[in-house]
Amino acid sequence: MTFFTSFSSLALLIVVIAIATYLFSRRKVTQAAAADHVKPHSLARYYGLYAGAWALLPAFLVLVVWTLGSQPFIDANVQTLLVQAYPDLEKGFLDLKLAQVQNIAAGLIESQDETLLKLADDYAEALQQASNLRTSIVLLAMLVAVIYAYRRVSPALKARILFETLLRRAFFIAAAIAIVTTVGIIASLLIEAVRFFSQYGLLDFFFGTHWSPNVALREVAAGAADEDVGGSTGSFGMLPVMAGTLLVATIAMAVALPIGLFAAIYMAEFASKRVRDVVKPTLEVLAGVPTVVYGFFAALTAAPFFRAIGLNLGLDVSAQSALAAGAVMGVMIIPFISSLSDDVITAVPQSLRDGALGLGSTRGEMVTKVVLPAAFPGLVGAFLLAISRAIGETMIVVMAAGVSAKLTANPLESVTTVTVQIVMLLTGDTAFDSLKTLSAFALGITLFTATLLLNIAALTAARRLGQRYE
Amino acid sequence: MAKKTGIKIKAADVSVHYGDKQALHNVSLDIEAKTVTAFIGPSGCGKSTFLRCFNRMNDVIPSAKVSGSIQLDGAEINDAALDPVLLRAKVGMVFQKPNPFPKTIFENVAYGPRIHGLVTSRREEQDVVEDSLKKAGLWGEVSDRLHDQATALSGGQQQRLCIARAIAVNPEVLLMDEPCSALDPIATTIIEELISELQKKFTILIVTHSMQQAARVSQKTAYFHLGELVEHGTTVDIFSNPKNDQTEAYISGKIG
């Protein structure tokens, strides 16, 4: 029994049993059909698949649920013990102790502390018991399911239909999980954001022009709820941060939109097949460069470069500037726009090009007067998606835009963006329910709403293009 | 040379290759002015390929190579110096599938006159649009919704719009590649009547798979087989006593 206590070995056992169930069920129906001289309702393999699915699914369901569900219980138990052992420790330090206990139990670290060692022992034993119990329950569930399914296998059983139904449900569940997790993420964002707005005015947040979240953390955390609002807790006026985001995104789009669009037009309408075969994959490789690489290019190459040019022109360019971050972000987005636009342009039917050329259009007239107008909704969709990428982009701005929240439209100054602020607010040694950290969720939900609206608009636009050529 | 015999186009020794594959073999054919000439023959025999030679639309296909000579009113159109853009203003084309631009009805028809600078005022433009739509027999149906999207029209209406669009630039020759193959019988009848009407002003070359259509609308017929021009002559002759066995087999429905 002990061998099958680890997750992977148990999973392997389940698969082996399921395969055996498949083989035996298939044989059972073949033999039964031969003995009774009847033709089974479905092909023999469907009986195997039907019973095999019954062997597999309940067992895995129990396995996953149990694995995910039991851990918090055990942790909670140890936590109670920890509180008893260290009655006057703060919550943050208790979490630290819990982590130590877990690591000792897993054999990752060593310790001389008697109390901790004792707790680690208890913890390890609890884990062991839990996994033994898990193995028994999973195998029991499996046994019941296999017996049920195997006994039902007979030539009269509509195995194909049952299996298809099962399959359809499985797909549905997969889709549902994807949606549920997304909804869950949004909900958790929302809950924290609501907590923030219960302590900080909605209007003050959205229309405030002063952003300085930094106040001493721990004291605020201790009494965040009864702290008087807006007083010593820092100010959270989002406008300067939003302005920074929009400034950087605008610069990025000013770079990416014309270059990306022209590159797409060139590739789709003018490039020979040979050039296209080289340029298109190259651009796609560019799209695969990790953003952190663009980030240090912006911080170490672009920013000093713009600063040097500025000095020559007698302009004061700050070491971290919206211009540097925006320009590099634009370069990052070029392949995104060109690749999407290229798809949209090549989706315009050849018959329209023939029609335009047949009327005596030049290639340029054909492109500007027929192809681009026809592709317009799709192009708008591509641009909206690109904008939503620009405002959600984090790494480049963290590295190159700066952190000072200034309400400015001057691209030569350093600005901060929504994403940068979220990173700043949530990294480092932070008490989790201070107003400061909660404000990150308010920013997050704002950013999420903005990109969501942009994406919906983009999809709607692209769908309009699709409808025209159905 | 175009003599007083009314020969509009003289094709001599025209061959077309797609890459290594020869699709048209040394075709020579004279086309009379203000006549409807039908190209018939089994699928893949090179009718469309030949038709596209007359407005250099084969230029658009990278692998296509055209050789031989085609003279329009005595001027060589395969001349490398000739601008295909100007040629296509003189030799209009209507395609197999209606392909209106995703613009309004008015803008579709006004497109050609605009790019060729044929109209100088709004007034003139409106006149050309109205005139072309009338010639294409579509005016009555669309006069009150000229600024609706062209793609909202029915298939038959779209095809007549494409004809109106082509004749709006006042071409001399009209090429039609199976213009009715995507249409129902009623729309087909309307277009056939239209072709007979248009023939008074234009030289028309039409590719068709319908023998009845060829017989109804054309005065001259050319029969192609495997990239060769097998037989040509007046439609009446070709249909009543074809000289070639292949031609006879095809028009009586034995091959195709």
Ligand SMILES: Nc1ncnc2c1ncn2[C@@H]1O[C@H](COP(=O)(O)OP(=O)(O)OP(=O)(O)O)[C@@H](O)[C@H]1O
């Ligand atoms: N773009 C192209 N590239 C390569 N080969 C082509 C191309 N277009 C046509 N061909 C070939 O040239 C030959 C003639 O084609 P074409 O389209 O002229 O025939 P068609 O007589 O119009 O046939 P259909 O009645 O089916 O329209 C065919 O064998 C075809 O495969």
Ligand SMILES: [Mg+2]
């Ligand atoms: Mg054809």
